[in-house]
Amino acid sequence: xKFLPFxxxxxxxNWVRTTSTVVAMAVCIFLFCTLQTVxxxxxxxxxxxxxxxxxxxxxxxxxxxxxxxxxxxxQAVPGVxxxxxxxxxxxxxxxKKEGKAEGDxxxxxxxxxxxxxxxxxxxxxxxxxxxxxxxEQYRDFLGDLQGAxxxxxxxxxxxxxxxxxxxxxxxxxxxxxxxxxxxxxxxAIFDTDTGKYPGTDxxxxxxxxxxxxxxxxxxxxxxxxxxxxxxxxxxxxISKAIDGLFENSDAQTHSETEQAFRAGFIAMAGNLALLLxxxxxxxxxxxxxxxxxxxxxxxxxxxxxxxxxxxxGFPSALVMGLILxxxxxxxxxxxxxxxxGSQALMWVIMHSPAKDMLAGxxxxxxxxxxxxxxxxxxxxxxxxxxxxxxPALNAYRSKITDMLRTV
Amino acid sequence: xxxxxxxxxxxxxxxxxxxxxxxxxxxxxxxxxxxxxLMGPSGSGKTTLLNLIAGIDRPSSGKxxxxxxxxxxxxxxxxxxxxxxxxxxxxxxxxxxPVLSATENVELPLLLTSLxxxxxxxxxxxxxxxxxxxxxxxxxxxxxxxxxxxxxxxxRAIVADPKVLVADEPTGDLDxxxxxxxxxxxxxxxxxxxxxxxxxxxxxRAAERAHTQKHLxxxxxxx
Numbered sequence: 253x254k255f256l257p258f259x260x261x262x263x264x265x266n267w268v269r270t271t272s273t274v275v276a277m278a279v280c281i282f283l284f285c286t287l288q289t290v291x292x293x294x295x296x297x298x299x300x301x302x303x304x305x306x307x308x309x310x311x312x313x314x315x316x317x318x319x320x321x322x323x324x325x326x327q328a329v330p331g332v333x334x335x336x337x338x339x340x341x342x343x344x345x346x347x348k349k350e351g352k353a354e355g356d357x358x359x360x361x362x363x364x365x366x367x368x369x370x371x372x373x374x375x376x377x378x379x380x381x382x383x384x385x386x387x388e389q390y391r392d393f394l395g396d397l398q399g400a401x402x403x404x405x406x407x408x409x410x411x412x413x414x415x416x417x418x419x420x421x422x423x424x425x426x427x428x429x430x431x432x433x434x435x436x437x438x439x440a441i442f443d444t445d446t447g448k449y450p451g452t453d454x455x456x457x458x459x460x461x462x463x464x465x466x467x468x469x470x471x472x473x474x475x476x477x478x479x480x481x482x483x484x485x486x487x488x489x490i491s492k493a494i495d496g497l498f499e500n501s502d503a504q505t506h507s508e509t510e511q512a513f514r515a516g517f518i519a520m521a522g523n524l525a526l527l528l529x530x531x532x533x534x535x536x537x538x539x540x541x542x543x544x545x546x547x548x549x550x551x552x553x554x555x556x557x558x559x560x561x562x563x564x565g566f567p568s569a570l571v572m573g574l575i576l577x578x579x580x581x582x583x584x585x586x587x588x589x590x591x592x593g594s595q596a597l598m599w600v601i602m603h604s605p606a607k608d609m610l611a612g613x614x615x616x617x618x619x620x621x622x623x624x625x626x627x628x629x630x631x632x633x634x635x636x637x638x639x640x641x642x643p644a645l646n647a648y649r650s651k652i653t654d655m656l657r658t659v
Numbered sequence: 660x661x662x663x664x665x666x667x668x669x670x671x672x673x674x675x676x677x678x679x680x681x682x683x684x685x686x687x688x689x690x691x692x693x694x695x696x697l698m699g700p701s702g703s704g705k706t707t708l709l710n711l712i713a714g715i716d717r718p719s720s721g722k723x724x725x726x727x728x729x730x731x732x733x734x735x736x737x738x739x740x741x742x743x744x745x746x747x748x749x750x751x752x753x754x755x756x757p758v759l760s761a762t763e764n765v766e767l768p769l770l771l772t773s774l775x776x777x778x779x780x781x782x783x784x785x786x787x788x789x790x791x792x793x794x795x796x797x798x799x800x801x802x803x804x805x806x807x808x809x810x811x812x813x814x815r816a817i818v819a820d821p822k823v824l825v826a827d828e829p830t831g832d833l834d835x836x837x838x839x840x841x842x843x844x845x846x847x848x849x850x851x852x853x854x855x856x857x858x859x860x861x862x863x864r865a866a867e868r869a870h871t872q873k874h875l876x877x878x879x880x881x882x
Contacts, residue, residue, distance in 0.1 A: 254770055254776070255770065257763075258759075258770075261758040261759060261763075262758055264758065265757070265758045556754055557754070557756055559754075560750070560754045560756070561767070562715070562739065563713070563715055563742065563748045564742070564743060564748070564767055564768045564771075564815075565739050565740060565741075565742040565743020565744070565768060565771050566739065566743075566771065567735075567736050567739040567740070568735060568736070568739070569736070651716075652710075652715040652716070653710055653715060653716050656750075
């Protein structure tokens with residue numbers, strides 16, 4: 253500890269260079285922590301998927317729907333326990349709640365977007381034990397065509413209570429009705445046991461597919477089917493059997509596990525994990541070069557001082573340690589600023605209208621986990637160490653007389 | 660007993676295939692409490708000999724025994740410890756650490772000891788008093804004149820109470836008045852604190868202040 257003031261004084265010596273290095277390091281760790289947090293949130297979404305559930309969608313794209321008749325045929329496949337029509341509604345709270353939309357002008361309030369699905373409620377909730385609600389509320393929800401079951405996060409966000417009414421309007425043309433937005437009544441508020449079902453998001457709403465179907469002139473198909481199976485180990489063969497049923501139809505299907513489906517949904521934005529990790533790696537490597545260059549310059553301009561320290565009796569290992577300590581301190585400062593900055597960004601996002609847009613794609617709780625923060629600090633220290641190692645080793649190896657001669 | 664005993668020392672540098680003999684069979688004995696001036700033209704090997712005595716370089720052959728230790732036999736780390744306890748080095752260009760105050764510069768060698776912070780600070784201030792700079796303790800090198808910087812460097816050299824002081828052209832970068840003050844200070848350290856001093860100098864007036872003058876020419880010590 254007695255050498256700490258010595259190290260700090262050297263860092264203060266060229267404060268512009270020190271500050272710029274810390275900022276560079278901070279940007280690197282900021283990006284690292286932010287990207288890792290997003291990736292972990294996505295992974296948590298994927299991990300919350302149940303292996304005993306399949307999703308059957310149109311083989312071409314999620315954009316295309318499947319005939320309603322497919323539900324009963326899938327139900328008949330051996331190994332299938334139950335089937336639920338699961339249709340992405342894409343509804344938003346409309347700026348104008350009643351009456352016809354005026355022309356093509358959008359009346360949608362996008363700032364408070366959240367996921368909402370039209371489902372066959374009974375089979376759907378039976379296959380999702382993670383969504384827990386009071387039995388009487390569930391009963392009321394089943395008994396009301398306009399009823400909505402909303403997650404606790406959603407209820408907290410809008411201050412909705414059981415009995416409250418609200419309107420949603422879809423951005424998908426077939427799901428819009430000429431008389432204006434759909435009206436819903438909150439009949440049930442469900443929550444989850446995060447210990448038992450980690451990653452389950454309650455920033456979501458479900459309502460009866462029948463309400464959507466009947467309100468739009470009974471012309472709709474199903475977006476996807478969620479299929480509960482009796483044995484997760486047979487997911488492959490059951491998927492194959494389902495898809496085999498519709499092999500020669502106009503609407504061929506593609507069945508996969510819920511996890512694969514969610515991964516595919518996220519992958520519509522490209523290979524996100526690869527992209528984010530590549531960005532992180534490239535930035536880290538660049539910062540390593542910048543910091544290494546800074547440390548090399550700092551050591552080079554102090555060759556005489558290093559020679560003096562050695563002349564005074566400072567062992568080479570101690571001199572090397574002092575330089576490494578300087579580099580590690582740079583890493584520590586940069587890491588601290590980066591982690592704090594990343595957390596600050598998450599906080600700002602989570603307290604701005606942008607959070608609703610992120611919630612719409614399942615990223616409803618962005619916050620740096622302690623493990624990510626520690627990992628960020630670890631990366632910063634490793635970068636600092638790597639940047640300082642070569643200059644420190646050169647200082648260790650250099651002969652006093654050589655260093656004094658180059659003055 | 661000699662404080663410094665240099666026996667048949669040769670120092671050879673190799674540049675590619677070429678060998679350059681800088682010191683060729685040097686024998687030098689400096690008794691304890693002596694003040695010796697090493698003189699000679701540039702390239703004669705004065706600084707190389709001083710570096711060997713200070714333990715910051717090693718002879719190609721021969722022995723360099725200082726304060727009873729054959730420095731060539733010590734490992735790098737043992738040699739560093741030995742230097743911290745036995746040798747005070749005074750450079751021509753002072754070589755103070757610019758980010759440290761006068762006191763902190765003087766305190767540097769004491770960081771290698773087990774002394775507490777308060778005692779280190781007290782000893783550093785005492786050393787600064789000895790060189791007459793107690794009132795400049797908090798000043799940084801850039802706030803001091805050349806002569807004052809050199810006096811701080813001398814305080815740094817004596818703070819750990821070494822047996823031998825080696826000075827490489829200590830007045831080489833100073834005006835005559837400051838040079839006179841530094842030489843007077845070295846004389847005081849030699850006379851009153853019984854420090855053995857080996858000083859390299861070009862300046863005959865500086866050399867006159869020493870008890871003994873030794874002349875080097877082309878790596879050989881002249882009588």
